[in-house]
Amino acid sequence: MFVKEYLENGIPVVMESFKNVRSVALGIWVKVGSRYETPAESGISHFLEHMFFKGTRRRSPKDIAVEIDTMGGDLNAFTSRENTAFYVKVLDEYLEKGVDLLSDIFVHSTFPEDELAKEKKIIKEEIKMVEDTPDDYIHDLFNQTVWGHEGLGQPILGRRDTIASFTRDDLMRHIGKYYGTRDIIISCAGKFQPARLLELLREHFGRLRRGSEPRKGLPPEFRHDVKVYSKDISEAHICIGAPSLAQTSEERYALFVLNTLLGGGVSSRLFQEIRENRGLAYSVYSYTSMYADAGLWGIYAGVSKKRIREVAEVIIQEMLSLKDTLTEEELDKAKRHLKGNMILGLESTNSRMNNIARQEIYFGRYISPDEISRAVETVSLKQLKELSERLIMKKSLSITAYGPLQKDVLDGIL
Numbered sequence: 014m015f016v017k018e019y020l021e022n023g024i025p026v027v028m029e030s031f032k033n034v035r036s037v038a039l040g041i042w043v044k045v046g047s048r049y050e051t052p053a054e055s056g057i058s059h060f061l062e063h064m065f066f067k068g069t070r071r072r073s074p075k076d077i078a079v080e081i082d083t084m085g086g087d088l089n090a091f092t093s094r095e096n097t098a099f100y101v102k103v104l105d106e107y108l109e110k111g112v113d114l115l116s117d118i119f120v121h122s123t124f125p126e127d128e129l130a131k132e133k134k135i136i137k138e139e140i141k142m143v144e145d146t147p148d149d150y151i152h153d154l155f156n157q158t159v160w161g162h163e164g165l166g167q168p169i170l171g172r173r174d175t176i177a178s179f180t181r182d183d184l185m186r187h188i189g190k191y192y193g194t195r196d197i198i199i200s201c202a203g204k205f206q207p208a209r210l211l212e213l214l215r216e217h218f219g220r221l222r223r224g225s226e227p228r229k230g231l232p233p234e235f236r237h238d239v240k241v242y243s244k245d246i247s248e249a250h251i252c253i254g255a256p257s258l259a260q261t262s263e264e265r266y267a268l269f270v271l272n273t274l275l276g277g278g279v280s281s282r283l284f285q286e287i288r289e290n291r292g293l294a295y296s297v298y299s300y301t302s303m304y305a306d307a308g309l310w311g312i313y314a315g316v317s318k319k320r321i322r323e324v325a326e327v328i329i330q331e332m333l334s335l336k337d338t339l340t341e342e343e344l345d346k347a348k349r350h351l352k353g354n355m356i357l358g359l360e361s362t363n364s365r366m367n368n369i370a371r372q373e374i375y376f377g378r379y380i381s382p383d384e385i386s387r388a389v390e391t392v393s394l395k396q397l398k399e400l401s402e403r404l405i406m407k408k409s410l411s412i413t414a415y416g417p418l419q420k421d422v423l424d425g426i427l
Contacts, residue, residue: 015369015379018209020219022194023415027379028210029202031362037203038366039100039106039210040100041119044195044198044374045191048168048304050096052162054183056171057373058191059092061184065099066090068126069121072114073286080114092169095304096374102363105204109320116217124181127275134174138168144248146249147415148296148315155413175324193225198373202365232259232306237408238424241265242415249318249416253328254403257301257308266388267308268301268404269397274347275299276312276333282331287314293324305375310404318417325412325426332410335401344394352386 016028044265046058081088086103099119104109106137122148125363143149153168160166201210201219217224258268274298284421287297297314312332359382372380410427 015381017373017379018207018211019217020199020211021214022219022221023329024194024197024199024218024221026199026201026214026371027213027373028200028205028207029365029369030205030207031203034204034219034362035104036102036362037105037111037201037205038100038102038362039108039111039115039201039401040199040366040368040370041097041115041151042198042200043097043192043372044196044313045097045187046093047167047171049163050167050171052167053175054138054187055167055175056169057136057175057183057187057213058097059169059171059335060132060176060179061187062092062099063132063136064124064129065118065122066185067132068125069117070119070122070123071117071121072134072237077114077118080110086111088118088421094165094169098367098370100363102203110208112210112213112217115275120217120221123183124355126181129179129181129184130420133179136170137173138178140168140176143168147244147246147248148309151252151313152414153412154240154242154415155311155411156309158238159236159238159254159411160233162229164306165307166233189223191225193223194221195225197221198370200370200373201403202369203362208424226364226422228313231295235307235309235409235411237341237411238416238427239412239427240411241418241420241423243418243420244416248315249321249414249418250313250315251321251325251328251412251414252311252313253308253332253410253412254311255332255410257310257404258303259306259308260303260305261305262308264384264396268346268391269401270347270389270392271335271397271401272301272310273301273351274343275331277347278350278378280346280350283312283314285316285325286331287393289328291349293320293327299322304313319417321414321418322422324416324425325423329410329426332405333407335405336398339397340395341394342395344392348389348392351389355385356382410419 084107091098101111101115157166293318296316299312302309
């Protein structure tokens with residue numbers, strides 16, 4: 014059962030309750046992420062997310078850790094390019110304690126100076142870890158190629174120099190600027206009574222009155238480019254992509270189907286051609302990154318340095334040939350795969366909580382699994398062909414490669 018209510022201060026609360034589970038997941042979502050940072054403050058949203066767990070007026074960092082472990086629950090947070098989310102997942106019997114703990118962190122964190130210095134070291138290690146994980150790091154490099162050095166092109170973790178520069182005043186300014194009641198959404202999924210939850214939320218969040226600063230700006234421009242980054246590692250990594258749809262586009266279901274049949278599973282075109290038929294890569298897949306006003310449709314592959322040009326050419330050919338070679342059989346298979354994946358993906362209370370929060374942020378309404386299934390089912394072959402023809406043009410593609418490569422390895426490929 015889905016319910017949407019508002020706290021007296023205007024914060025929307027979206028709730029989906031079930032009887033046949035024992036857990037409940039509660040999330041506080043703030044509509045700010047790395048794309049809204051200036052280059053000088055790159056990484057501050059993520060840094061602040063970490064600092065919320067470093068002590069409150071009532072609890073030390075260790076108290077917070079002991080309390081959630083004692084409940085056998087999960088207390089965590091994450092930052093994306095457009096949102097920051099804080100969540101707790103506990104057994105239904107611990108809902109009151111879970112709300113108390115999450116609200117204490119969100120409303121009463123103290124951001125002590127000594128913890129600030131320690132957290133800078135931790136995040137620098139996190140940055141190193143990503144840089145040492147090339148199949149992750151390639152995506153940061155690719156986003157930079159596609160979106161530039163500002164906005165969506167900035168890494169979520171930030172840069173070493175910006176992390177080192179942050180002060181407690183910077184964090185408090187960021188909270189004052191972006192953590193206003195108009196920018197917050199609370200979502201909950203699992204076994205709970207909506208009326209009781211609203212009582213608890215009013216008690217803990219009802220006095221939140223922080224101001225908000227509206228954001229302005231034009232949609233980012235997708236850049237057509239080829240970048241090669243040389244690094245002495247054992248495997249080469251490549252991302253190829255095209256400009257795509259915004260999160261709220263009415264054509265999004267057609268894109269999801271297209272993405273599924275191109276590289277969204279083990280029976281997809283890219284997986285079958287590049288891995289199964291040619292043995293050129295262990296990992297190859299396509300994905301969609303959709304934002305409020307822009308989108309990217311990308312493909313990743315990890316390959317031998319000797320085969321990187323061959324793999325890039327095969328990927329580009331597969332992309333360009335979509336509009337002429339799509340079949341009803343592929344369409345039907347992709348629809349079934351997509352609907353099955355979606356239903357399996359919504360089986361946990363965490364994923365349901367995430368899902369209804371994102372729907373509220375981008376659409377302002379609830380979209381049921383049945384409505385999504387019906388929308389997927391109505392996608393036609395004609396739609397797919399028209400969409401692939403419009404999105405995929407050689408002149409609009411962008412490529413980033415990373416690994417033991419010569420700078421000229423992809424010259425002339427586009």
